Amino acid sequence: MIRHLGSSLTDVTYVFDEPTIGLHPHDIERMNDLLRRLRDKGNTVLVVEHKPETIGIADHVVDLGPRAGTEGGEICFTGSVEELRSSDTLTGRHLGDRAALKPSVRKPTGKLEIRGATRNNLRDVSVDVPLGVLVVVTGVAGSGKSSLIHGSIPKGANVVSVDQSAIRGSRRSNPATYTGLLDPIRSAFAKANGVKPALFSANSAGACPNCNGAGVIFTDLAMMAGVATVCEQCEGKRFQAEVLEYKLGGKDISEVLSMSVREAEDFFGGGGVRNPQAHAILDRMADVGLGYLTLGQPLTTLSGGERQRLKLAIHMAEKGGVYVLDEPTTGLHLADVQQLLGLLDRLVDAGKSVIVIEHHQAVMAHADWIIDMGPGAGHDGGRIVFEGTPAELVAARSTLTGEHLATYVGGA
Structure with missing residues (x-):
């Protein structure tokens, strides 16, 4: 995007397919600015997206549906964002959705110890990850979340990692x-x-x-x-x-x-x-x-998000263990996020420990415990800048995540 902004070309049509994947709300703000600047240079910018923050900056919205698969494939709405909000489409009805902070959080049943983690940009990080609850690991893109969870959890911790990588199998597999x-x-x-x-x-x-x-x-x-x-x-x-x-x-x-x-x-x-x-x-x-x-x-x-959910469906039959989900909201429509939160609750209530690497504020708000990485990305990251409940994070507003989550839940 930066390279194209520096180009002298105009009247170009750019197509972005879910550019918010892997981005923290702070990064989405910066990306939205780049999209606007590309448009203002005299270009056409088409964005395939689910995040309300990016839908909200559109000049024109095309909403497909009414649902998914064979129940979709139709144009349900075209018009402005304000017109979309007042429309009766699935997207229009859920555009203003906000998850509330939970009145009470679950108590941990144990802990997963990570000690002296130095993988990639991590700076000798030690942390106790609570077990038996829903833990969200967040932070700006490049802050060290995956290095901490995927790269530093001790072997033998009975961890099942459910990611979005390609599923092995031929084109005959279904x-x-x-x-x-x-x-x-x-x-x-x-x-x-x-x-x-x-x-x-x-x-x-x-x-x-x-x-x-x-x-x-x-x-x-x-x-x-x-x-x-x-x-x-x-x-x-x-x-x-x-x-x-x-x-x-x-x-x-x-x-x-x-x-x-x-x-x-x-x-x-x-x-x-x-x-x-x-x-x-x-x-x-x-x-x-x-x-x-x-x-x-x-x-x-299948998309990356669909592959991840298919793997999760298989692992749900297993007993016990710690589940690590990497951005499970990827590819999810606003209406599906609520269903995902219900699923995460059922996994925890069934006795599983769930660790979610996620940027979506609805998932953060629904967590029992948040580990926030930062304060920045790359060399400016690699540290834990907050540990605690979502309510404590919102009250403190001491990190970029805390600021954005406070705004999201109406604490602004």
């Missing part, structure tokens, strides 16, 4: 295969039809012989980019025609894999076929806000 959901589905189909479960796998005996169960034919065009065309034999359904003759609750296997998580939840909850094992996995996927994903959707089409 939410059903990755979560283990396909196993009970295949078993149910096999039992209902008196055949072997392998027939209901597109990577095994039931695969279409023409496309080998991929659903598409890939053609290598040498020096040009390869192309993928829908398989004419199975019409993209991935299975042999004979396999599609077998039904479960009136649906064949390709129809089940075309269902959204929410639809499948109803289907396996008794709406078509009762299957407690499949329903439990689907419940967890819906719990993390992925109710709109289709079961057979390739994992390669």
Whole structure:
């Protein structure tokens, strides 16, 4: 952005896809200033964004929806920010949302000791991270949050790190295969039809012989980019025609894999076929806000935030442990943040310790304990500038985070 501001070019269209990812509210203010300066040079600036701070500086807003996945894809609103606020779209209704500070916070059940941490820019940091509560680690971008949590927690602490990195697997992998959901589905189909479960796998005996169960034919065009065309034999359904003759609750296997998580939840909850094992996995996927994903959707089409929530859905089945989530609000619409806070509460109430590296003020306000890194970034960071409850942070206003959180919760 700085490089383009120094350019003499004008009348250029810039497209930014969620530029606030990884940014503290203080950094978002500075980024908003850069966006305005790019516009004022005579350029067009298009921003794909969820953060209200950035939506608020727009000259014109285009709101897509009404919801996600197959329930979206329509333009619900175009106009000014003020017109958006008074509109009845999901974004308009939630644009003014503010999470309140909790009247009381949970008491820790133990502590995770970090001693003398010096990774990257950390300056001999020692801290006790409370366990059995919701802990938020925050601070400006580059202040040392990830170095402290990902890089300095002692080995053997039973920590499960749920990040946004790519999920290993081929383009054949999908939410059903990755979560283990396909196993009970295949078993149910096999039992209902008196055949072997392998027939209901597109990577095994039931695969279409023409496309080998991929659903598409890939053609290598040498020096040009390869192309993928829908398989004419199975019409993209991935299975042999004979396999599609077998039904479960009136649906064949390709129809089940075309269902959204929410639809499948109803289907396996008794709406078509009762299957407690499949329903439990689907419940967890819906719990993390992925109710709109289709079961057979390739994992390669998922965003970083969706991948993180899919991993979390799997780990939710495990007992005990410490969960570390890295910016779980990434890619989340304003309406979904409240659902995420409910999920974090349920994890803690189920006996898990949750540590969240996060900049979103709604998550900070909802925390039981905050560890604020800073005071600046890089060489100016690497220290803990505050430890305590969100209410104490707001009252002290001694850090950049405290100032922004106080403004957010109405303490300005």
